[in-house]
Amino acid sequence: MIGVERLSVAIGGRPVLDDVSLALPPGRITGLVGESGSGKSMTALAIMGLLPDGARATGRVDLDGRDLLALDDRRMSDLRGRRIGMIFQEPMTALNPLMTIGDQVAEVLIRHHGMARDAAATVARLRLDRVGLPGARFPLGLFPHELSGGQRQRVAIAMAIADAPDVLIADEPTTALDVTTQAQIMDLLRGLVADEGMALLLITHDLAVVGSTADRVAVMQGGRIVEEGATADLFRAPGHPHTRALLAAARHRPARAQAPALPGPPILRVERATRSYALPRRAPFAPTGHLRAVDDVSFSMQPGESVGLVGESGCGKSTLTRMILGLDPVQGGRILLDGQPVVAGRMPGALRARVQVVFQDPFGSFDPRWTVERLVAEPFHLTGRPRDWQDQVAAALAEVGLPADAMRRHIHQFSGGQRQRIAIARALIIRPRLIVLDEAVSALDVQVRAQVLDLLSRLRESHGIAWLFISHDLSVVRSITDRVLVMDRGRIVEDGPTRRVLDAPESAAARRLVAAMPRMPGETS
Amino acid sequence: MTLAVSLLVASAVIFAVVDLVPGDPASFMLGTGARPDTLAALRAEMGLNLPWPVRYARWLGGVLTGDLGTSLAYRTPVAGMIVERLQVSLPLALAALALAAAVAFPAGLYAASRGGRAGDAAVMAGTQVGVAIPNFWFAMLLVLVFAVKLRWLPAGGFPGWDQPLAAIRSLALPAVALALPQAAILARVLRSALIETLGQDYVRSARAKGLTRAQALRRHALRNAMIPVLTILGMQFSFLLAGAIIIENVFYLPGLGRLIFQAITQRDLVVVQSSVLVMVAAVILVTFVVDLAYALVDPRLRGAR
Numbered sequence A: 001m002i003g004v005e006r007l008s009v010a011i012g013g014r015p016v017l018d019d020v021s022l023a024l025p026p027g028r029i030t031g032l033v034g035e036s037g038s039g040k041s042m043t044a045l046a047i048m049g050l051l052p053d054g055a056r057a058t059g060r061v062d063l064d065g066r067d068l069l070a071l072d073d074r075r076m077s078d079l080r081g082r083r084i085g086m087i088f089q090e091p092m093t094a095l096n097p098l099m100t101i102g103d104q105v106a107e108v109l110i111r112h113h114g115m116a117r118d119a120a121a122t123v124a125r126l127r128l129d130r131v132g133l134p135g136a137r138f139p140l141g142l143f144p145h146e147l148s149g150g151q152r153q154r155v156a157i158a159m160a161i162a163d164a165p166d167v168l169i170a171d172e173p174t175t176a177l178d179v180t181t182q183a184q185i186m187d188l189l190r191g192l193v194a195d196e197g198m199a200l201l202l203i204t205h206d207l208a209v210v211g212s213t214a215d216r217v218a219v220m221q222g223g224r225i226v227e228e229g230a231t232a233d234l235f236r237a238p239g240h241p242h243t244r245a246l247l248a249a250a251r252h253r254p255a256r257a258q259a260p261a262l263p264g265p266p267i268l269r270v271e272r273a274t275r276s277y278a279l280p281r282r283a284p285f286a287p288t289g290h291l292r293a294v295d296d297v298s299f300s301m302q303p304g305e306s307v308g309l310v311g312e313s314g315c316g317k318s319t320l321t322r323m324i325l326g327l328d329p330v331q332g333g334r335i336l337l338d339g340q341p342v343v344a345g346r347m348p349g350a351l352r353a354r355v356q357v358v359f360q361d362p363f364g365s366f367d368p369r370w371t372v373e374r375l376v377a378e379p380f381h382l383t384g385r386p387r388d389w390q391d392q393v394a395a396a397l398a399e400v401g402l403p404a405d406a407m408r409r410h411i412h413q414f415s416g417g418q419r420q421r422i423a424i425a426r427a428l429i430i431r432p433r434l435i436v437l438d439e440a441v442s443a444l445d446v447q448v449r450a451q452v453l454d455l456l457s458r459l460r461e462s463h464g465i466a467w468l469f470i471s472h473d474l475s476v477v478r479s480i481t482d483r484v485l486v487m488d489r490g491r492i493v494e495d496g497p498t499r500r501v502l503d504a505p506e507s508a509a510a511r512r513l514v515a516a517m518p519r520m521p522g523e524t525s
Numbered sequence B: 001m002t003l004a005v006s007l008l009v010a011s012a013v014i015f016a017v018v019d020l021v022p023g024d025p026a027s028f029m030l031g032t033g034a035r036p037d038t039l040a041a042l043r044a045e046m047g048l049n050l051p052w053p054v055r056y057a058r059w060l061g062g063v064l065t066g067d068l069g070t071s072l073a074y075r076t077p078v079a080g081m082i083v084e085r086l087q088v089s090l091p092l093a094l095a096a097l098a099l100a101a102a103v104a105f106p107a108g109l110y111a112a113s114r115g116g117r118a119g120d121a122a123v124m125a126g127t128q129v130g131v132a133i134p135n136f137w138f139a140m141l142l143v144l145v146f147a148v149k150l151r152w153l154p155a156g157g158f159p160g161w162d163q164p165l166a167a168i169r170s171l172a173l174p175a176v177a178l179a180l181p182q183a184a185i186l187a188r189v190l191r192s193a194l195i196e197t198l199g200q201d202y203v204r205s206a207r208a209k210g211l212t213r214a215q216a217l218r219r220h221a222l223r224n225a226m227i228p229v230l231t232i233l234g235m236q237f238s239f240l241l242a243g244a245i246i247i248e249n250v251f252y253l254p255g256l257g258r259l260i261f262q263a264i265t266q267r268d269l270v271v272v273q274s275s276v277l278v279m280v281a282a283v284i285l286v287t288f289v290v291d292l293a294y295a296l297v298d299p300r301l302r303g304a305r
Helices: A040-048 A073-079 A101-113 A117-130 A149-161 A179-196 A207-211 A231-236 A241-250 A317-324 A372-377 A389-399 A404-408 A416-428 A446-463 A474-480 A498-503 A508-516 B002-020 B025-030 B036-046 B052-064 B078-113 B118-132 B135-149 B164-198 B201-208 B213-224 B226-243 B245-250 B256-265 B269-297
Strands: A002-011 A014-024 A029-033 A055-063 A084-087 A167-171 A199-204 A216-221 A224-230 A268-278 A290-301 A306-310 A332-337 A355-358 A434-438 A466-470 A483-488 A491-497
Touching: A002 A040, A014 A029, A014 A040, A014 A055, A014 A199, A014 A224, A029 A040, A029 A179, A029 A207, A040 A055, A040 A084, A040 A167, A040 A199, A084 A149, A101 A117, A101 A149, A117 A149, A149 A179, A149 B201, A167 A179, A179 A199, A179 A508, A199 A207, A207 A231, A207 A241, A216 A231, A216 A241, A224 A231, A224 A241, A241 A446, A268 A317, A290 A317, A290 A332, A290 A491, A306 A317, A306 A474, A317 A332, A317 A434, A317 A466, A355 A416, A372 A389, A372 A404, A372 A416, A389 A404, A389 A416, A416 A434, A416 A446, A446 A474, A466 A474, A474 A498, A483 A498, A483 A508, A491 A498, A491 A508, B002 B052, B002 B269, B025 B036, B052 B269, B078 B118, B078 B164, B078 B213, B078 B226, B078 B256, B078 B269, B118 B164, B135 B164, B135 B245, B164 B213, B164 B226, B164 B245, B201 B213, B213 B226, B226 B256, B226 B269, B245 B256, B256 B269
Parallel strands: A029 A199, A029 A216, A084 A167, A167 A199, A306 A466, A306 A483, A355 A434, A434 A466
Antiparallel strands: A002 A014, A002 A055, A216 A224, A268 A290, A268 A332, A483 A491
């Protein structure tokens, strides 16, 4: 039995956790929710004894009567992986790229029990089988880059449970995964808790995930636990204002723009677009296989229309997006933007300026050395920089709700939500006719996400811009789009009004997506 | 295949450059007072009046059959001269590199494990000095201390490999002098590569599995930090093979660097041409070996090949 008692942590004198108490009973799932920076991950790291350098912890982390905070790193290392396991948010980078998955799982057993390599490999095999990676398809000798994100997360889970720990801490385990994979991973975690009787601390900003999984939920704000209780009770009757605010934000539906699709010629026409990739050869002279990433796709969008594009990872949405943006060549068929053909690498600036894009990770798409003023003004190179460009930058920032003094600052000085607003300001500045949002709100906290969605809805009304919204999060798609396209294995398998597709999906792919969508208690889909 | 193409291109470039360099080897050999008909006779004998495609083809044909031509100044086969010089330069380069790595790895690992603390700062300051010291000055310092004062090792010259012990003794100080700046550079590269990999998610995963900081550094970070280190090692080896000329001069060693330098001052174009080609071949070979090593370290690069 593990528990946290009156835990406080300060980093460099600045308090980050304040008097946190939390019990993690065996065989139970405890959810820990809150906005980013509220102290969720810091609580996990304190339990693991992996606080950053310069952090000072007071209080008690109790494991069977022993205070873990009092242990030195050597002793704590003996407990990590053996009594307490942990999995992290980013499965793509959580595994050592140079080690086979078998070795990475076996390492835990070799480390803690001095097991021989063979014996450890045998156990590793069992653990990988347990997490749904059977030996026939997933031999121990595979390297992480040969696996998908969901499969890598399974390996990370196998690593964490290799030595059957008493406690498993999962820090945003499914945030980076698509909705069907998320459902599978959550099923796996639930099964592990039921079968092995371990305690699970589930940290997430996604209230729907917690609501459909956890037995108890603790809500954090500013380094404190503001409310804690049984999941059903807490969702039904939240006591603390912050819990109510979080729930409201998660259930938030932005006011829908009233005058959607404008008449006239379509802003985007995709006609029988096709793109395939050569697969690596299995043997030196084997015939090259082809993967049809985008297979005979046709659709069109009216000015001012808001269209969602959904599908599991690998269904071809990213390739299609890249083709629309003129980043990937169209091999068959054609794509017309405002009546003019999109040709990868040879798009005149004036045409380019009619479509802009906002990506999932706003930080990665900004040059860290540029001021925000310069970043937002960047698209002007397509149209020529107007005299009053600085006023326009200020106006664009104002539109997304940022103060004018943001112009002089650099990107690292902003939070994730503010960065996403800056990315939207950058997309808006040259008044494009179409904005492509590629998982643009997936990584944001519920409250920030609600603000950004409201902003998008408002801008669509005021500027008549068409949105193409690519996402795996159906609740977001539902709240902001009029029409939705469902993609599966390179093809569009369903195209219809959002409400109809999500309430009564016709294609198998759409039904899978809707079924996998986590729902909050008391939420009718 | 690409190896052969790079070598062919290199040979053409070398030939073109050497051919374009002003200075006629025949007139250099006979001095300024030579009679025109003697000069013409010598030029004919040396094949200098043939058109350039013929000269290039002859040279290339010779190279392919292992004949690197005959030195204009010494009238001996160039291949033999290069082999003789490589007997000094190759062991010297290898010894210097091994020494550099032997110092740099522990230093880099230690500095990275103390990242940002006093131990790290001390190692970094040390390497700063190591990079900054001119190596001929350091070489002279070594001579003063170990050869002149302590009389442990010879101050210069090379006795040949028929006296193995004496040969090793005479290469010891030059190897140390060459190794110092390389060790400093390598240690810095290793440290920064390690510190970068230590911040990676998989190192955090390794810690969560129960590995101590030192275990995570050795088992997970080190191998991931090897790619930049291998790149630097390859470049250093190429540099040491011919770039040791200053140190060779300080210690009077008959190495490849001095051979090329002398050949240039004597307009001994055949020697210059062929030894530069050998150098280029060595660099291409090292690059190839480094590429193989990348694939050995990183499974992601294996499929791409």
